[in-house]
Amino acid sequence: MKELEKRIHGFIKQELEIYRTHLMKRNIKNNNVEKDTWNLKQGVLNMTQYFLKKMNHEDLAEALQKELIGIQEHALKCKLSEKCCHVCEGIAQQGESTILNKIYTDLYITEGAAGQVNKDHEVRLIQKNNVKADAGELQQDVQIECKNMFEPLPEQERPIRTVLTQGVAGIGKSICVQKFILDWAEEKEYKNIQFIFPLPFRELNLKKGRQSLMDIICFFFPETEGLRLTDQHNVMFILDGLDECQLPLAFQKNNNMNNVSEAAPLDVVLTNLIKGNLLPSAQIWITTRPAAASKIPAECVERMTELRGFNDQQKEQYFRKRITDQVMANKLIDHIRESRSLHIMCHIPVFCWISATVLQKILEETESEETPKTLTEMYTCFLIFQAVQGNMKYTRKNAFDIPWDKEAIMALGKLSFQHLEESNLIFYIEDLEECGIDPSKILICSGLCTQETVRFLGTVFSFVHLSIQEFLAAVFAYLSLKNDNRNVFEPQSTSQESKTTELIDFLKTAVDKALESDHGHLDLFLRFLLGLSLESNEKLIRGLLTQTGSSSDCRKEIVEYIKIKFKENPSPERSINLIYCLNELNDDSLVKEIPEYMSSGILSEAKLSPAQWSALVFVLLTSKEKLDEFDLKKFIRSEECLNRLLPVVKEATSAL
Template identity: 55%
Template sequence: MASNTSVSGKQDLKKDETMMKRSRSDSPEPSCVSMKSDKSMDHLITFSHGVCSNDQRPQKKKSTKNQLDSIFKELEHKVITLIKNELKRFRKLLSTDYPACSETEGEDDEALYSVREGALKITLHVLKSMNHTDLAKTLQNKLDPVSEYQETLKSKLGERCKRINEGISQHGSSTLLNEIYTELYITEGWSGDVNNEHEVRQIETASRRPETQETPIKCNDLFKDKSIRTVLTKGVAGIGKTVSVQKFILDWAEGKANQDVTFMFPLPFRELNLMKQENLSLTKLLHHFFPEMRQLQLLNCDTYKAMFIFDGLDECRLPLNFQSNERLCDVTESASMDVLLTNLIKGNLLPSALLWITSRPGAVNQIPPECVGLVTEIRGFNDPQKEEYFSKRITDQSLANKIITHMKSSRSLYIMCHIPVFCWISATVLERMLGEAESGEIPKTLTQMFTHFLIFQIKHTDQKYHQQCDLDSQQTRESILALGKLAFQQLEKGKLIFYEEDLRECGIDVREASVYSGVCTQIFRVEFGLHLEKVFSFVHLSVQEFLAALYAFLIFINKDLTENQTTDLFSLFSKSNMSDFLRSAVDKALQSENGHLDLFLRFLMGLSLESNQTLLRGLMPQTGSSSHSKQETVEYVKEKIRENPSPEKTINLFHCLNELNDHSLVQEVQHYLNSTGNSRLSGTRLSPAQWSALVFVLLNSEQELEEFHLRKYEPSEECLLRLLPVIKASKKAILRNCNLTDQSCAVLSSVLSSGSSNLRELNLSYNQLQDSGVKLLSAGLENPHCTLEMLLMCCCNITGAGCAALASALRSNPSSRLTEIYLYGNKTEESGVKLLSELLKDPQFKLEKLHIETC
């Protein structure tokens, strides 16, 4: 005889405890005043009317009142005398012939110091309310000279940070940051893994991750938890790390946020690199970058809170040898830049100072985890923020809406819009094309977008140079080829930031760097650091990869390789024809474990199309041939898809087909998706390439990723295995009654263990999983990466042994997010129910609902 038991919620299991607490108020009122109790209400009324029987309490109250009057009369006299004395002192300080800080306050005891501090605050407040702000500032500076330095620093940083150059380095073409700034989506937490995948891959993965699984945090709240000394913020190139730092500093300088911080010292790694040979103290380092602080000889971080901001850890060219660098605790002691930084980060130097470090994902492991209090990730723009950006960037709202609609029509372009820089590039192109300032086909692929962007930047050269540039000019061709060579060579080295020696290596005359920046003012930037040293960069990694692909393409078709390079990428140029050249590029991209050549390959494929070459005909050489059989390349890419590489590599190959304007594989499977009902693939034998196409389409479908139903396609283990990447990317996977066995649980366990899985709900009911399947699945449930919140395994032939495996897995993973388990229709036995019910009662686990059947 089976009895059904539904145990729901930890509160239900603590009914007695709840009854004991029922008299407490749930409202924010003090619990001693309970409006739910009639008795306490009567008592409250009696007390307020003062009905106290015929005792002597009224006389006692009158005596107490007289005593208080006497005390407060004397208190008033003393407070007024004290304030008068302090006001006399302040007046003396404000007289023109009285030197600042001439009074020695070192002998004051702590109590008197606090009183004087309070009197000063009151005086300053009243002076400001009387519109004597200058007088208040003078008084504050005389009593506390540090505030004068703080105001000077705020003024300097505020002036530097108030404007933003979107992709432009020249002065005079900037926008006020506060007018255009769009809040970025920043999340707390980090798995600890270092992700070395191509950053576009990471963006595509992140775009499928539900925001509900993240803990969002505002930029100005990074140091809200006062126990945190160091925050490490990671984010892919161009995602908005540096702009976030700029806005953070601006808000502090303008008095809008983090006013408990006395001094902020932004020290970008790209500028610290220029001092890597220097030997100096921390004090001298600050005086070098912030000369206005020189009069403040020592920085007492116990009295004044200082914050150091190190932007761009990935650009650091210092060894950061945390293990073997000598210990340094004195801010006046000289040491190498590497020793200074490692000791500051470890907390040996200025242990009370706050540190904010930003980095691309691949470099975060340079900082030991024990030195970091909080790790956050800038995810860029979420979908509403993308629309907000275009609406702010484009003043014509009708045009802004057109741009948003167009970007949404191309899933690959819309995903890239997570990156703020790509939003800017798209807005630059589409504002002109949709605004009818330019004619031509509206870009639908990455290559088309970047080609138009390059053309526009050449045509609209910064007016500072008063140049008429066009694609046909020799100077333009030479500049683009020089920049392309720099992009190509540095891409292979993995560099985004360049210094003068890097330019010289590529044959660029540093004295003429401004000319390159002038021809392509919004592509190649020359920036001046805090101390006017030059730093060079492309506006984004994707721009660098596009120019690298353009260089490779132009050099190959013109056979214009003058150098005998032996690097891996340069071996591409040894091929005899375009088809072999492109096939070789495909092979090299697939050989890359982390996908660092993914975007380079997409651009190369796109540039091989005649339609894109026509746009760039001015840059095309007069000799050489770019003609080749597009179909040969398409078939080679399809062949590689049939070989079934990893899902990430397969997806990039489909993006390559898209750049080649070939959608045949996707169209082959599209009619299966357009049909209705279940088992759409029943009786159909899809080829490996068609399965991959189906995965690609489903991964780009927001609807399918919200809730995936396996039965729509085919209720089989083969279909499950083929569509596993889709299940991994989905929030909810309904695999109910799909003829699955314990073998399916092994692959699903790998999904649960993945740090990039989005799965929140898994329904495996009505499959013959048995205890062996539960044990295999449990390996995923006990993994800290598992994010599953609801698990359904009804009627799966599970016994008490399966329940024991499930309970053991959850006990070994205290961070488990599982809140609901459904096990109806199984022979779970009382022992199994008991083990799982104990988890329900244990407050350290999140489990709230257990629906089970005892047999």
């Protein structure tokens, strides 16, 4: 009993400190703060004295334990509310964070998703979902609101313990989790849950040694010190970022355990928690990128969901929330609609933020015809915006005066390129130091990178989105060749240092490398690299170049080289990416031919070249018209036609 009294007094002291900090951080000037904290303390003390007088030993212990849990729950909610109420885009400087509830836009979540490894590049997955959305196919899917993630559907009898939510990088998984936690902490939703413990894998990676589940909880959430969780508590664990997990998660090999206080390797603790051996009544929410979804055995998951980002209506809602000037918001939305490539990418919330950051600034200062229309233009302008932020206003007329930090950009680019093949978005201090990046100066990369200091464990770094990493990798590769005559695709040696590599040969090598990939990890990198070779984009980064020159002849040659590659019959995904590459090179000759064929009605007789077939598939898949029913009879009757158009058949709601 004395031990319980001691613990409760310790929690009162801790609760008061959290309460004061909570009010001070919110800048609440309240003369009643001292009075309120005194009342809180006095109320608990009075309750304790009442229990001591009126109850026997067992009743007192139980009552004190309930009182402790109430205090711990409140303390945890205060901490998580403070942590989750703001959202930081990039590395937030003081005063730059945004209130989450002001800009949060609901995301499109559906039940059901493939649990196997998905080898498609994530931008390709976005493009597929965009086609389904335009075709009305998503309307047939079961849509789930975030707040109902653990609610069984009418036909589902079993309660849902474990939910696995997958979605590509930047699609909004972590923000969705943050909003879920905030609604609980502010007691707007999920009032039946006593404790929510968010445990991101990027933080768990740094936890070493043997520990029990309670040790892990108390380490990350000191407010729970002394808590003894049992199956009677309503608890939720949120394991965010399975794709970032560096543990083996050996579900089959790890020993079973059911004691929350038993110490074991972290991998054993996590697999037993997910399997339900530890706290079987606890709810588990796991988020991941598609490629890592198969790390969790299917039998351990009651519900698979897929987060598909913004549909067209939600895109507009986001821009109107983020940009208070509605005239400006309308101009931005109209510009996005004009570019199919940009419009498709805006299914990714992070890309919406990038677009808003770039376009709002440019539309204020330039004519609409000068605004970015390709991905390379958008990301180059975004890089410029980050370079000049806080120093000067950017217009294309003063590109010579941009205050580039060449050393920092090249170091970031090196980091990006070296980790691109594994699509690794998470970096630690040793990774940065290996590439010559001073972790203490990472703030210069605000908007490109994020950093998160994990309690007592160190600092974790990441790019805001995989596409930013791919763009920086392309910048690094392009500048390495132009400035230092270094071909990043070739191993460096003394004999090769004096070897001259022409730009056109380098670009051809990049095309070949991208086509060799079975999962397209270089697809977006290639689009950026080719886009940077255009004179118009090269002018934007001229401050990073030691020498410049006309690349018009190079452009013509690489366009012809890409068109030849269609004859090698690459996969439909690679072919479509080649069309996007031509778009980055401002060549739409292939795509323009197709509407003429379609309007003339001769597609049922025309024998198309491989490049024309790819262009036809591209036009059909990216058309704004719905693919409710695809009629193959409109095309020439041949085995080649069927094979070439299979990607369209697969994406259509129905096909004749």
